[in-house]
Amino acid sequence: MFGRDYLGEFEHIVVLALLRLEDQAYGVTVRQEIEFRTKREVSIGAVYATLGRLEAKGYVKSHYGDPTPERGGRSKRFFRVTARGVAAVNRTHRALQSMTEGLDLIRSYS
Amino acid sequence: MTSRADFVEPPRMANWLIKLFAVGEEAGSLQGDMLEEFSHLASKSGASFARRWYWRQTRKTIAHLVGNAFRVAPWLTAATVIGGFLLNRLVSGLPERAIFAALERYQVFDHHFSAYLFFATYGIAIGHVIASMFVGCAVALTARSREMVATMALSLVYCAMTGAAVLVVLATGKTLALWMLPWYVADWFAIIIGGVIVRMRRSAVTNLILST
Numbered sequence: 001m002f003g004r005d006y007l008g009e010f011e012h013i014v015v016l017a018l019l020r021l022e023d024q025a026y027g028v029t030v031r032q033e034i035e036f037r038t039k040r041e042v043s044i045g046a047v048y049a050t051l052g053r054l055e056a057k058g059y060v061k062s063h064y065g066d067p068t069p070e071r072g073g074r075s076k077r078f079f080r081v082t083a084r085g086v087a088a089v090n091r092t093h094r095a096l097q098s099m100t101e102g103l104d105l106i107r108s109y110s
Numbered sequence: 111m112t113s114r115a116d117f118v119e120p121p122r123m124a125n126w127l128i129k130l131f132a133v134g135e136e137a138g139s140l141q142g143d144m145l146e147e148f149s150h151l152a153s154k155s156g157a158s159f160a161r162r163w164y165w166r167q168t169r170k171t172i173a174h175l176v177g178n179a180f181r182v183a184p185w186l187t188a189a190t191v192i193g194g195f196l197l198n199r200l201v202s203g204l205p206e207r208a209i210f211a212a213l214e215r216y217q218v219f220d221h222h223f224s225a226y227l228f229f230a231t232y233g234i235a236i237g238h239v240i241a242s243m244f245v246g247c248a249v250a251l252t253a254r255s256r257e258m259v260a261t262m263a264l265s266l267v268y269c270a271m272t273g274a275a276v277l278v279v280l281a282t283g284k285t286l287a288l289w290m291l292p293w294y295v296a297d298w299f300a301i302i303i304g305g306v307i308v309r310m311r312r313s314a315v316t317n318l319i320l321s322t
Contacts, residue, residue: 027143044143045171048136049178064135070149074142077135 005057007092013038014050015089018060018081026065026076051079059085118152120145121161124168130309131175133255134316140171179259187253187260194249194264194301201245205237235293242297246304257312261305265298272298 007015017033018025027044030051034042054060065076081089125141132140144167152160180187209229213219218226246261253260272294279287 027139028146031143031147043167043170043174044140044147045167045174048140048171049174052136052178053181064139068142070146071142072145074138074145076142077139 005088006095007059007088010046010050011054011059012089012092014047015054015059015081015085018079019086019089023078023080025079030079054085055079057084057088058082059088118149118157118160120148120164121168124165127172128168129313130258130306131172144168144171176259176262179256183256187256187263190249190253190256190260191263191267193252194245194260195267197248198242198245198264201241202238205241206234209233209237235290235296238293239296239300242300243304243307246301247308248304249301250305250308257305257309258302261302265301268294268298268301 013034014030017030017037021029021033027047031042031044031047034040034047051060051062055062060079060081062077062079065078067073067075128141128144129137144164147167148160148164151163213226213229218229246264249260249264250257272291276288276291279285
């Protein structure tokens with residue numbers, strides 16, 4: 001149990017966005033999905049920095065699509081969550097659930 | 111569909127800054143993503159709104175790219191900066207020695223005193239700026255794919271040192287020494303310009319390889 005990596009707050013959000021978007025997950029859609037659901041402005045740089053970190057840990061994989069003219073001849077970089085990434089999300093969820101279990105957050109701390 | 115006349119380009123300066131800080135294939139997809147969203151915003155909310163959005167994204171993206179470059183290889187970046195600092199100590203005395211050797215060789219002091227004064231003051235300062243640019247290039251060449259982060263960090267070290275020196279000068283009341291301050295600032299920028307030169311050169315080579 002010890003020594004296993006948990007996802008950071010933004011890493012967690014990015015992985016969940018990838019899972020929601022399935023095979024349509026690339027920079028633009030990931031950024032928009034996070035902004036839409038969390039109502040906070042996110043930079044494309046933050047998304048790429050986090051995805052790079054997750055890829056280095058083996059939690060996501062990426063591949064390049066074909067270049068398109070509306071993107072100035074640049075290709076999209078698609079991301080998908082690996083089995084290790086899904087395990088990390090579950091582990092983080094369980095840890096959060098365990099920590100919040102029994103706490104009446106709204107009544108006690110609002 | 112957007113016609114050629116309606117096509118709005120993102121701010122060139124912002125685009126150039128992104129190119130400086132983003133590296134490899136990531137740079138292409140990142141710029142592509144930004145262009146895609148920019149075009150969508152420009153047609154939906156107008157060009158000026160889209161440009162403001164693009165600049166905001168550029169600022170935040172560069173901050174993240176710089177932070178990430180430090181996080182990925184902190185020791186390599188630190189070693190490059192220390193190496194650059196030592197190299198600068200080694201080469202910063204060279205312009206002074208070279209200029210005085212030339213002035214003595216051609217007896218400028220006796221024949222052209224005003225020229226002697228110019229070279230002994232501004233000539234040395236310009237020499238330091240050129241030496242700083244050389245150091246910036248050397249640091250950028252060593253810090254592969256982290257050229258801008260390494261040169262900016264080295265420049266910040268000198269910025270902090272100059273700040274401390276200015277405080278000492280002000281405390282001791284020897285404000286005459288402050289005439290050199292603009293030249294020190296020019297040295298910091300020269301280090302960064304060295305990084306920009308190497309980064310742009312590498313970028314051009316990468317684009318050439320990708321296009322062939």
